[in-house]
Amino acid sequence: MSTPPPRQGTRPVAIVACAQSKSERRIEQANEVELLMPVVTEVYANAGMTKDDVDFICSGSTDYLIGGPFSFVTALDAVGVWPPKAESHVEMDGAWALYEAWVTLQEEGKDVALVYGFGKSSLGDLSRILALQLDPYTMAPMWPDQVSLAALQAQAMIDQGLATEEDFARIASRARHNALSNPNAQVANEKTMEELMKDDYAVAPLRRHTLPPLSDGAAAIILVAGDRAYDVVDRPAWITGIDHRVDAHAFGARNLAESRSTTKAAENAGVSAGPVDIAELHAPFAHQEILLRRAMGLNESTVINPSGGPLAANPLMAGGLIRFIEAANRIMDGSANRAVAHATSGPVLQQNLVAVLEGAS
Amino acid sequence: MNQRCAVIGVGQTHHKSKREDVSIAGLVREAAVAALEDAGLDFSDIDAVVVGKAPDMFEGIMMPELYLAGALGAVGKPMFRVHTAGSVGGSTAIVAAHLVANGIHKRVLTVAFEKQSDSDAMWALSVPQPFSAPLLAGAGGYFAPIIRSYINKSGAPNNVGMKVAVKDRLHALKNPYAHLHLPDIDLKMVEESVMLWDPLHYLESCPSSDGAAAMVLSSEDVAVAQEKTTGRPAAWIHGMAMRSEPTMFAGRNLMNPQAGRDCAKDVFAQAGITKPRQELDCAEVYVPFSWYEPMWLENLGFAEENEGWKLTDSGATSLDGGDIPWNCSGGVLSSNPIGASGMLRFLESALQVRNMAGDHQVPDAHKALGHAYGGGSQFFSMWVVGSDKPE
Amino acid sequence: MAAEETAQGPVTMLSTPIRLDYNFTAGVAQSKSLRGYAEGRFIGQRCPVCKKVYVPSRGSCPKDAVATTEEVVLPNTATVTTFCVVNVPFAGQSIEIPYITASILLDGADITFMGLIQGIAPEDVEMGLRVEAVWVPKEELGPTLASVKYFQPTGEPNREVSTFAEHL
Numbered sequence: 048m049s050t051p052p053p054r055q056g057t058r059p060v061a062i063v064a065c066a067q068s069k070s071e072r073r074i075e076q077a078n079e080v081e082l083l084m085p086v087v088t089e090v091y092a093n094a095g096m097t098k099d100d101v102d103f104i105c106s107g108s109t110d111y112l113i114g115g116p117f118s119f120v121t122a123l124d125a126v127g128v129w130p131p132k133a134e135s136h137v138e139m140d141g142a143w144a145l146y147e148a149w150v151t152l153q154e155e156g157k158d159v160a161l162v163y164g165f166g167k168s169s170l171g172d173l174s175r176i177l178a179l180q181l182d183p184y185t186m187a188p189m190w191p192d193q194v195s196l197a198a199l200q201a202q203a204m205i206d207q208g209l210a211t212e213e214d215f216a217r218i219a220s221r222a223r224h225n226a227l228s229n230p231n232a233q234v235a236n237e238k239t240m241e242e243l244m245k246d247d248y249a250v251a252p253l254r255r256h257t258l259p260p261l262s263d264g265a266a267a268i269i270l271v272a273g274d275r276a277y278d279v280v281d282r283p284a285w286i287t288g289i290d291h292r293v294d295a296h297a298f299g300a301r302n303l304a305e306s307r308s309t310t311k312a313a314e315n316a317g318v319s320a321g322p323v324d325i326a327e328l329h330a331p332f333a334h335q336e337i338l339l340r341r342a343m344g345l346n347e348s349t350v351i352n353p354s355g356g357p358l359a360a361n362p363l364m365a366g367g368l369i370r371f372i373e374a375a376n377r378i379m380d381g382s383a384n385r386a387v388a389h390a391t392s393g394p395v396l397q398q399n400l401v402a403v404l405e406g407a408s
Numbered sequence: 409m410n411q412r413c414a415v416i417g418v419g420q421t422h423h424k425s426k427r428e429d430v431s432i433a434g435l436v437r438e439a440a441v442a443a444l445e446d447a448g449l450d451f452s453d454i455d456a457v458v459v460g461k462a463p464d465m466f467e468g469i470m471m472p473e474l475y476l477a478g479a480l481g482a483v484g485k486p487m488f489r490v491h492t493a494g495s496v497g498g499s500t501a502i503v504a505a506h507l508v509a510n511g512i513h514k515r516v517l518t519v520a521f522e523k524q525s526d527s528d529a530m531w532a533l534s535v536p537q538p539f540s541a542p543l544l545a546g547a548g549g550y551f552a553p554i555i556r557s558y559i560n561k562s563g564a565p566n567n568v569g570m571k572v573a574v575k576d577r578l579h580a581l582k583n584p585y586a587h588l589h590l591p592d593i594d595l596k597m598v599e600e601s602v603m604l605w606d607p608l609h610y611l612e613s614c615p616s617s618d619g620a621a622a623m624v625l626s627s628e629d630v631a632v633a634q635e636k637t638t639g640r641p642a643a644w645i646h647g648m649a650m651r652s653e654p655t656m657f658a659g660r661n662l663m664n665p666q667a668g669r670d671c672a673k674d675v676f677a678q679a680g681i682t683k684p685r686q687e688l689d690c691a692e693v694y695v696p697f698s699w700y701e702p703m704w705l706e707n708l709g710f711a712e713e714n715e716g717w718k719l720t721d722s723g724a725t726s727l728d729g730g731d732i733p734w735n736c737s738g739g740v741l742s743s744n745p746i747g748a749s750g751m752l753r754f755l756e757s758a759l760q761v762r763n764m765a766g767d768h769q770v771p772d773a774h775k776a777l778g779h780a781y782g783g784g785s786q787f788f789s790m791w792v793v794g795s796d797k798p799e
Numbered sequence: 800m801a802a803e804e805t806a807q808g809p810v811t812m813l814s815t816p817i818r819l820d821y822n823f824t825a826g827v828a829q830s831k832s833l834r835g836y837a838e839g840r841f842i843g844q845r846c847p848v849c850k851k852v853y854v855p856s857r858g859s860c861p862k863d864a865v866a867t868t869e870e871v872v873l874p875n876t877a878t879v880t881t882f883c884v885v886n887v888p889f890a891g892q893s894i895e896i897p898y899i900t901a902s903i904l905l906d907g908a909d910i911t912f913m914g915l916i917q918g919i920a921p922e923d924v925e926m927g928l929r930v931e932a933v934w935v936p937k938e939e940l941g942p943t944l945a946s947v948k949y950f951q952p953t954g955e956p957n958r959e960v961s962t963f964a965e966h967l
Contacts (some may be wrong), residue, residue, distance in 0.1 A: 057410065057511055078826030081858045084866060098864055104652075110491075111470045114821035116463035116532055117493055120655055120783050124857055127654075127864025131667035134652035134787075135499055138464065138471055138491040147488070147503060153510035154410055171821045179470040179817070183526075184431060187469070188815045293487040296475045311484065393474040398487065428811040468817050552883030553902055557967040560881075560926055560960060606884035606897075606921070654861030658851035658909035659965050 050274070051405045054288040054317045056153045061276040061283030062375040062404065064094035067266040070233045070360030073169040074263040079108075079118060083165050083265045084125040090161070090267040094279050098127045101269075102157045104134040105148045107141035107164040108364045111176050122165060140164055141266060141368030142329075142390030142400050149286060152272040159275075165265035166364035173261060173363070180394055182296060193394065194258060196298075198250040200395045201334040203304040205252055209341070212252050215333040216243040219256040219358055222333075226355025233260045233360045257333035257358075264362030266369045284375035284386075284404040288316035291400035293393070303395060309342035312401040313387075320403075323349040324383035327370035329390045331357045339389060343401065349387075353377065367391065367400065378406045409509040409678075412797060414631035414642035415758040416624050417447025423587040423619035423743035426525040432472060433479035436521050439620035439748075440480055443517065447624035448638040451481030454624075455513035460490040460500025460520040461747030462782075465532035467523055480519060492650075494694070494782025496520065497621065497750025498789030501778075502648045505625050505791070509645070514627045520751040521620035548613055548697065550784060552605035555699040558663045559607065562702070564717035566607070569698035570598040573612045573741060575726050576695070580738025582727070582767035587617045587743040612698035612741075619745030621752045628797070643758035646775070646798045647678025648791040655784045668707040668781065671788040676709070679775070679792035680799075685710045685719075688792070689773035690733045690760050692753035694780045696740045701725065705734075708779070727768060736760070736768040750780025754791055761795040825942075828858030828867060833942035839934045841873040841905055851909035855944075877905045877914075877950060878958050879928040880966050884921045899924055903950060904966050911966055918951035927957035 050059050066089035068074075074082060091097055104126060108119045119136040128134055133151075137143045141164020148160035174192035181187045204210045217240045226235035238256075246254040269279075276283035292308035295301045313319070326349050330336040336351060345351070352358075354373040357366050367390025374386040385405050392398040419442025421427070427435055436459075444450060457480050459473040469475065473489045480487070490500040497520040504518035559566065577593040580586035590597070593611075601610035626634065631642040651671035653660070672684075681687045693708070695701045705716030705725070710732060719725055725734040735741070737756040740749045757778035759765040765773075775794045781787060825833055828844060832855035835842030843854030844867035852871050853860065860867055882901035899921055902911035916924060917933075930950035940946045960967075 055512060075824060076827055078824045078829060081826045084859055109470065110463050110465060114819060116465055117783065120493065123654055124859050124861040125864060127862065128652045129654060129862040131651040131653040131670045133650050135503065135650060136492050138489045143488065150506050150510050150512055170824065171819055175819060180474055182475045183469045184813055291486050292484060293477045293482055295483045296477050397474055549883065549885055549900055553881040556883060557881045602886065604887040656910060657862040662967060
């Protein structure tokens with residue numbers, strides 16, 4: 048096997064095992080620990096490992112989803128940090144936890160990491176909760192909801208001639224179709240673009256089908272550094288490029304119809320250095336897929352969101368990590384050679400992470 | 409660590425109960441600009457920004473780093489947000505240092521803050537959760553019973569905690585950035601303060617502060633170049649580690665958690681230290697309640713079990729004549745911008761080995777420990793810095 | 800929202816009241832404990848690996864990371880392992896200060912939880928004090944730990960601290 052060389056760092060790191068819960072509108076039977084534990088148990092089983100094999104643990108979650116401080120603390124009860132482990136947490140999507148784990152595994156002697164993300168959107172009113180992400184002095188006091196902000200972005204794209212409402216519907220139609228083959232998806236059906244165009248507007252120009260579902264869910268990944276990855280799986284999904292960038296927060300300070308942070312992250316991750324078979328884009332709103340695709344320079348030969356993407360299942364704080372899982376699974380099963388995984392955070396795509404995953408030739 | 413990593417610039421705010429003169433953005437920028445000036449660099453020189461703070465509910469802003477991207481010069485760069493409870497200031501520094509030590513970036517700005525006056529941390533820590541009895545009264549309500557257990561087990565005299573409270577406030581008088589400046593502090597004053605969480609007096613507890621801390625971490629080549637440019641020495645990281653254990657489990661040692669012992673063992677092994685009391689010149693250790701000094705003296709291996717209080721009692725941890733001064737800056741007992749409190753420990757340890765700590769400098773300090781802990785004392789982060797490059 | 804502004808000085812405060820409503824998920828394991836409270840009894844769970852009894856159980860053994868499934872009904876009697884006297888007022892507080900919060904070790908349990916102690920002067924409470932749960936009247940019982948009004952001394956002699964040292 049010839050492991051593809053990484054663009055960042057010095058030590059190749061691969062995704063070798065994944066697990067995710069089925070995304071559901073409301074998982075009432077399980078608290079965070081009970082939601083996470085089967086997923087963590089499954090990812091260990093998929094890797095043929097136990098908690099004792101892990102050198103580092105990192106998770107992504109946010110307190111405001113649950114409405115109490117330290118939501119990540121109780122979640123640790125699902126993981127078994129005993130004997131004590133090197134462990135960290137980011138108040139970001141699990142994809143950034145994966146980034147921290149990838150950095151940690153650059154060090155010799157740190158070979159295996161567990162990464163997970165979880166979130167239940169069903170506990171509170173997400174449109175109000177996410178308003179608290181905005182500038183606390185000038186924006187949050189007006190409680191703008193995330194759908195309205197996304198609509199501003201979609202309108203900017205239409206105004207700049209970058210997309211039409213039909214384009215949005217076409218994307219939603221394809222996402223739902225693709226989701227039919229994804230057992231973890233929440234929204235899966237056959238509806239044509241024309242049928243979807245009959246939907247009401249949620250906030251014009253966004254019709255209902257352009258919005259992500261509200262989801263509860265969790266996801267976990269095992270990363271392994273170096274050749275040890277081949278002990279776990281025949282075809283590890285090597286992270287050959289990874290980078291993340293943030294844009295300005297104030298909407299007036301950036302062109303909402305583009306994503307400079309995505310472009311820069313994609314350049315650094317080396318997206319254009321070879322053909323991209325599939326891309327899993329964390330585009331919660333349909334129009335954002337067009338925007339991200341342009342920002343990364345992905346052409347028509349790339350299959351976008353074969354899993355259905357966030358329009359089919361969107362558990363907050365795990366949604367980005369699930370993009371890594373869906374991309375990695377397609378490398379590991381041999382159906383793709385080179386894939387892109389993308390994650391976003393913050394209002395209207397403020398922060399973006401892009402990675403290239405490759406199988407060994 | 410694959411490569412050497414150094415602290416080349418530090419900055420902190422004046423910590424106060426209310427910094428009404430600045431917004432949150434103004435607060436973090438004050439620390440960041442000071443750190444960059446110390447390093448002889450500009451925002452444009454920075455490759456990545458790593459932000460840390462304790463629960464978002466402390467200010468009422470979800471992921472405030474998103475709104476702070478501009479104020480921290482992070483636009484167009486990688487920006488990262490760490491949250492590991494009270495240890496966050498320390499773990500944020502470690503996450504930032506890994507970016508350099510593992511060869512991803514050359515110059516990383518790391519910032520931690522809390523603006524407690526913008527909301528109510530005591531409320532945020534004790535949010536009434538359904539189905540449970542509303543008994544916990546902030547962090548003190550959690551830690552005071554553990555302190556009682558320690559006093560009982562170790563046989564320490566009741567006034568050792570009060571001695572820590574006095575010592576750290578005397579230290580704070582030498583630190584212009586400290587929140588609490590109590591020139592008349594003495595045992596009597598502590599003893600006469602309200603008993604908030606018996607056995608803890610008001611003056612044995614940390615204050616609520618607004619404040620921020622920032623550091624510039626760099627690779628060896630940048631550090632050597634900036635030392636020449638600024639004429640100010642770098643602090644070299646000799647070891648760093650994090651450890652966590654579950655909040656509660658049957659048989660958990662709450663007074664002397666295994667995660668703390670393991671973390672110290674790891675960081676000292678990396679730094680080649682076998683006798684911390686002898687080989688370190690000073691330590692900045694997260695002591696938010698007085699009795700955590702003797703407890704952590706044992707946990708970190710500066711004293712045998714049940715003997716930590718004897719070091720405190722004998723004055724060994726005092727800047728005034730002690731052989732292993734702890735918290736020369738005044739520590740968390742004198743300034744507690746929660747999210748930044750851990751980073752301040754790391755930052756102060758770097759100041760000491762750079763010999764830039766001013767009036768609270770330990771003469772000729774060469775090696776120092778920075779320590780933070782959080783949650784129900786289950787999260788630990790530590791580093792050892794030195795004035796010389798590690799081997 | 801209220802902002803105060805003078806012609807000369809800067810705005811230094813802007814108040815934004817935040818109200819968010821949440822539906823808390825108790826989960827399967829915790830629901831069992833909560834239903835127990837509604838019946839006036841403590842229900843814990845045993846870890847299948849280390850055999851320790853957790854009460855209330857959150858559904859897993861935090862040490863072994865396995866689901867806890869075996870139910871254990873625990874008695875009303877307990878030991879105060881350690882405690883503090885709370886004398887600090889704070890927003891959202893619902894009990895009059897000063898009050899004693901104690902780490903309560905139910906007989907047969909391997910983990911403590913926080914409980915309120917009444918029926919004894921604060922200065923008389925010691926580590927090892929034997930106590931029993933006093934439940935609210937039957938008609939007021941509900942799926943909440945608030946169904947336990949408080950713990951009060953049983954009158955038995957205190958337990959030696961060395962007999963429960965592993966729970967400190």
